[in-house]
Amino acid sequence: xxxxxxxxxxxxxxxxxxxxxxxxxxxxxxxxxxxxxxxxxxxxxxxxxxxxxxxxxxxxxxxxxxxxxxxxxxxxxxxxxxxxxxxxxxxxxxxxxxxxxxxxxxxxxxxxxxxx
Numbered sequence: 001x002x003x004x005x006x007x008x009x010x011x012x013x014x015x016x017x018x019x020x021x022x023x024x025x026x027x028x029x030x031x032x033x034x035x036x037x038x039x040x041x042x043x044x045x046x047x048x049x050x051x052x053x054x055x056x057x058x059x060x061x062x063x064x065x066x067x068x069x070x071x072x073x074x075x076x077x078x079x080x081x082x083x084x085x086x087x088x089x090x091x092x093x094x095x096x097x098x099x100x101x102x103x104x105x106x107x108x109x110x111x112x113x114x115x116x
Contacts, residue, residue, distance in 0.1 A: 001100060001107045002062060002074060012050035018042055022101060022108040029114045054081045058093060071101040071110075092116060 001020065008016035018038065027035040035041050058077040065073045075098075079091040094116035101110045 001109075002057065002076070002098075005109065006055045006057065006078075009045070009049065010054050012046070014042060014046060014050075017045065020107075020109050022103070022110040025110060025112070027112045027114070029112075030116060052083055054083055055079075056081060056091070067099075071099065071107065074098040074100060 005017065005020045007013075008020070021038050021041065023038055025036065025038050025041060027041055029035070035044070056079050058079070061077040063075045065075075067073060075096065077093050077095055079093045081087055081091065094114065096115070097111075097113040098109055099111035100107050
C-alpha cells in the first residue's frame with residue numbers, strides 16, 4: 001500500500017490517494033500540526049504538493065507489523081525532493097508511522113505520524 005499511496009502522491013493522482021485514506025484520518029505532522037479532515041488533506045496536497053514535491057522511500061527502511069482484528073502498522077524512512085529547487089546531495093531523511101485498517105478487504109490509512 002505504501003507504493004500505491006506514494007505512487008499516486010508523486011504523480012498527483014488525487015482519486016487514488018483519496019481512496020487510500022479512511023474517512024476518519026488523523027494526520028500528525030511535526031511541523032504542520034494535526035489535520036483530521038480528509039477533504040482538507042486532499043486540498044492541501046493539491047495546493048502544496050502536486051507537481052512540486054516528490055517522495056523518495058529509503059530502501060529497506062519499511063517495517064510492517066500486523067495488528068490483530070484491525071490491520072497493520074507501517075514504519076519507515078523517507079525524504080522529499082522539492083522539484084522547484086536543485087536536488088540536494090544529502091536530503092534530510094524523515095521518519096513516518098502509518099496505521100492501516102483493513103476495511104472489508106480494502107486497506108485504508110487511518111493515522112499518519114510524519115516526523116522530519
